[in-house]
Amino acid sequence: MKFKLRIWRQPNTLIKGRFEEYEVDDVGPDESFLEMLDMLNEQLIANGGEPVAFDHDCREGICGMCGIMINGVAHGPKAATTACQLHMRHFKDGDVIVVEPWRAKAFPVIKDLVVERAALDRIIQAGGYISASTGSAPDANSIPVPKPVADTAMDAAACIGCGACVAACPNSSAMLFTAAKVGHLNVLPQGQAERFDRAVLMVDEMEAEGFGGCTNIGECAAVCPKEIGLDFIAMLNREYLRGKLKGAGSRNA
Amino acid sequence: MQAAALYRTSIGKKAIMAVSGVIWIGYVVMHMYGNLKAFLGEAAFNHYAEGLREMGAPIFGHLHLLTVARILFVVSIVLHVWAALSLTQQARQARPQNYATRRVVQANYASVTMRYGGVVILLFLLLHLMQLTWGVSAVHGEFIPGEPYHNLVTNFQSLPVTLVYLVAVVALGLHLFHGTWSMFQTLGFNNERMDRLIRGLAWALAILVPVGFASVPIAVQLGILS
Numbered sequence: 001m002k003f004k005l006r007i008w009r010q011p012n013t014l015i016k017g018r019f020e021e022y023e024v025d026d027v028g029p030d031e032s033f034l035e036m037l038d039m040l041n042e043q044l045i046a047n048g049g050e051p052v053a054f055d056h057d058c059r060e061g062i063c064g065m066c067g068i069m070i071n072g073v074a075h076g077p078k079a080a081t082t083a084c085q086l087h088m089r090h091f092k093d094g095d096v097i098v099v100e101p102w103r104a105k106a107f108p109v110i111k112d113l114v115v116e117r118a119a120l121d122r123i124i125q126a127g128g129y130i131s132a133s134t135g136s137a138p139d140a141n142s143i144p145v146p147k148p149v150a151d152t153a154m155d156a157a158a159c160i161g162c163g164a165c166v167a168a169c170p171n172s173s174a175m176l177f178t179a180a181k182v183g184h185l186n187v188l189p190q191g192q193a194e195r196f197d198r199a200v201l202m203v204d205e206m207e208a209e210g211f212g213g214c215t216n217i218g219e220c221a222a223v224c225p226k227e228i229g230l231d232f233i234a235m236l237n238r239e240y241l242r243g244k245l246k247g248a249g250s251r252n253a
Numbered sequence: 254m255q256a257a258a259l260y261r262t263s264i265g266k267k268a269i270m271a272v273s274g275v276i277w278i279g280y281v282v283m284h285m286y287g288n289l290k291a292f293l294g295e296a297a298f299n300h301y302a303e304g305l306r307e308m309g310a311p312i313f314g315h316l317h318l319l320t321v322a323r324i325l326f327v328v329s330i331v332l333h334v335w336a337a338l339s340l341t342q343q344a345r346q347a348r349p350q351n352y353a354t355r356r357v358v359q360a361n362y363a364s365v366t367m368r369y370g371g372v373v374i375l376l377f378l379l380l381h382l383m384q385l386t387w388g389v390s391a392v393h394g395e396f397i398p399g400e401p402y403h404n405l406v407t408n409f410q411s412l413p414v415t416l417v418y419l420v421a422v423v424a425l426g427l428h429l430f431h432g433t434w435s436m437f438q439t440l441g442f443n444n445e446r447m448d449r450l451i452r453g454l455a456w457a458l459a460i461l462v463p464v465g466f467a468s469v470p471i472a473v474q475l476g477i478l479s
Contacts, residue, residue: 006353008353019353069352069354069355071354071356072352072354072355072356073356073358098353098354100352100353100354103348103350103351103352104347104348105346105347105348105349106347168358170344170365171340171343171344171347171348172344172347172348173263173344173347203262203264204262207262207263210346210347211347212263212340212343212344212346212347212348213263213264213266213267213340213343213344214263214264214267214439215340215344215364215367215435216364216431216434216435216438216439217360217361217364217365217431218359218360218364219357219358219359219360222358222359222360223358229445230438230443231443231444231445231448233438234437234438234441234442234443234444235441235444236441237264237267237268237438237439237440237441238440238441238442239441240264241259241264241265241268241440241441242441244258244259244262244265
């Protein structure tokens with residue numbers, strides 16, 4: 001298969017970027033999108049050019065490192081799939097493919113397609129943990145957790161923090177990410193003690209990072225490779241509003 | 254106090270939008286229902302319009318409760334628009350550089366046009382007040398204070414006025430479709446079980462309110478009301 005690529009090239013955060021056009025030939029239909037970019041980079045290196053920088057790690061769809069806009073859709077056209085697990089058979093031979101980095105003020109471009117996602121880490125640092133000494137691993141079922149609750153927590157915990165929700169949101173909102181990170185702890189018994197502090201501190205950090213607000217349109221959930229649903233955003237709104245009314249979240253003040 | 258600082262956060266602003274929105278949903282539903290009294294004839298419609306001024310009698314006097322309601326609606330719409338402007342500005346700042354290519358994956362038309370629809374509805378609201386409440390002669394030459402049925406009929410005998418009205422009620426329907434569902438989501442009442450019920454309510458409002466409103470000017474145009 002042959003593709004024409006329009007890729008965003010930007011040497012660093014300070015220098016303005018622009019699109020460059022490339023062609024890759026002899027791409028196998030079972031190659032992943034990132035393997036296709038590897039082929040392009042080998043070609044660029046062989047010709048003495050600068051390879052395209054992009055984030056990747058596990059290439060199994062579980063680490064959350066990869067993340068690029070492919071033809072205007074975060075992680076590309078296939079639902080519930082990271083860019084590394086997207087295969088070229090989902091494109092047509094001869095397609096023009098536009099590749100851009102995530103765009104958000106909170107995600108500055110480091111180089112080409114690589115963006116800085118530390119803002120998401122700082123949201124977790126603000127309260128996405130349980131501050132109790134845990135000791136050694138407890139016996140299974142020593143704390144009873146009903147199965148539906150455990151399932152809900154697991155659904156939220158599936159978030160890999162790739163940032164596709166922010167990238168796809170017209171408001172650059174990080175609500176789905178924050179909702180997942182609050183939700184997976186707030187539904188479990190272990191998370192109850194800091195429940196409202198967590199919601200308030202994490203949302204306040206999210207606001208401070210310069211993300212936009214949520215308009216409930218659902219593009220985040222539609223591109224989420226882990227299919228995290230909008231229910232978690234409703235839950236986050238509830239936890240946050242209740243927390244604020246209770247005066248929670250002041251421990252960092 | 255921390256709760257008072259809610260208005261500075263995006264979720265707080267959205268909660269303000271939701272609460273002021275539900276007040277206006279109540280208003281448009283009652284207004285639409287009241288308008289349908291035009292089909293009961295001139296006397297019934299004028300009696301209803303006059304009755305609004307006596308709302309709450311005998312506990313409340315002439316215009317008392319109506320004035321309270323008017324203040325509530327004005328405050329609500331000011332807060333609603335303020336929150337919308339503030340959140341729009343936050344969203345603009347959150348993405349200084351836009352995408353060269355962007356495709357909407359699933360969002361419905363109503364949800365991505367809330368801001369534009371809101372502007373259309375606000376502009377229409379001003380026109381509507383000028384035509385049928387204040388009776389500004391430049392937009393409604395035959396306005397007679399205290400004769401609401403006459404004012405309504407003469408207003409909608411103009412085809413352009415009717416067409417503008419129909420566009421506005423369609424915009425209102427779209428705004429209600431996303432707004433109703435969004436309100437429950439924002440206030441945290443939505444979940445998997447509630448979702449179908451809330452979507453159903455959004456559909457019902459988005460269809461019944463515009464159809465109810467549109468029926469009156471269409472009836473005037475067809476000569477059913479005269």
